[in-house]
Amino acid sequence: MKKIPIVSGAKPDTGHIEEYSANFVQFLLRAEAECGPLAEYNLAGQETILLSGVEAQEFFFRGSDENLSRAAAYQAMVPVFGPGVIFDAPPDKMKSQLKIQVDALRYQNMKNYAPVIAQEVEDWIADWGDEGELDFMDEFLDLTIHTATHCLLGKDFRDKMTAEFKTLYRDLEAGLQAIAFVDPYMQQPIFEQRDRARERLEEIITAMIDERRNSDIEYNDALATFMTGTYADGSCLTSTEVTGLVIATIFAGHHTSSGTSTWMLTELARHPKEAAGIVEELNAIYQQDETLSHNALREMPKMESFLNEVLRVHPPLVVLMRRVINDIEFDGHAIPAGKTVAISIFGSHRNSEYFPDPEKFDPSRTEPETMFAYIPFGGGRHKCGGNAFALLQQKAIFSALLRRYSFEIVDHSDSYVDDLSGMVLRPQSPCRLRYKRRVS
């Protein structure tokens, strides 16, 4: 058996956690550059092996649930989603919950979401006037909580939603930092804030579930799907579990999508020529289809290649992890049970074998043949179940937005950088852009 090289710079007790917490993106790039396809590091006791390159990533994605556990690697999510939900549920219940969650996002339900998202954008820009300047990171955090709640929890909830709900979500998300993956229960202000937010969200959502259980109105949104979904034995989810699924679904899509939208708009402002091409494409589509239908959104080659490149350069999730349950072997290296294996999406998207001149933003790239190089939504059987919704949402937002306004950067182009304080990448706030109404 070959020995797995260890990344340099480990401290006696804490290993690499300090460097990792300060800048995990750079740390992972350094680990691969220094050690190659397998690189071992230590996060305050959790020995982790970074698997790099397409073969190693395919091995990661094709690993069986029996050997590679997501639940064990993602215990940091348990206090966010709640007890008995997803990574805290027994394996068969977890599978059922994920199935019920994806059911809400299947095509037949998603068709209703495009006009809802377009309407949210119209309401958002209604008082913009002819020109102005905004911090779009802040704006998109608001917009995507509106679209997510409207699509998933229905219009009545969206209409009644208060500023409190948004604050609670931000508090919940702020608790997801590298340190949470070491121990999500240690005494820390960000974790106390997270737990208070989770408790209050449960009150709000449970009240809504109770209201619906006592009402004759028929709903056809995600909450209705969660409330009627059943386990293999025919039993329904408890209110805590339904609440957990609601929180998990919004959580999965909020920070990620708002970051992607903000990067999308920033890159459009940085690349006016490509932006003009996308507007041309939109005008041609809208001539035939005045209202934004799901069908109209399906084919937008220019918008799609631009969005794909945004997700390549700025993948919202940097790192994916699994806990090794049974000893495994890769390329002559033994990986014993108890260790964690990880892959870096950010690193994979900078693999020059598949993406020549990887730092260059180039929407004309073609997607690699292999499914394991370009992986903004992960891959294999645990690929993000919200991927279709996420792409639909971006296309709906920018179809509505770009036809009305054009955008320019305000600060120096190089000053728009990733915020590395959380585990989900997004532009650092303030992300100032200037908008101008288009003259038609």
Add this chain to the structure above:
Amino acid sequence: MKIRVDLDLCQGHSVCIEEAPEVFSVEDQADDYPKVKVLNFHPSAELQGQVRLAARYCPNKVITVIEDNE
């Protein structure tokens, strides 16, 4: 035309049954995502356009179409 599906990747998003209901169905599984079932692995000429769209719009790239000349 031949059709190949990778069931490991299927999460039951059900785009295919919207595009080509004569060729695909999606079936519930006990404790896993619903999975696509191919009803007709050699679709007739008039259905092939719909099958190509089903493959193209599948969010998880579950469906591969092998054309006769390939």
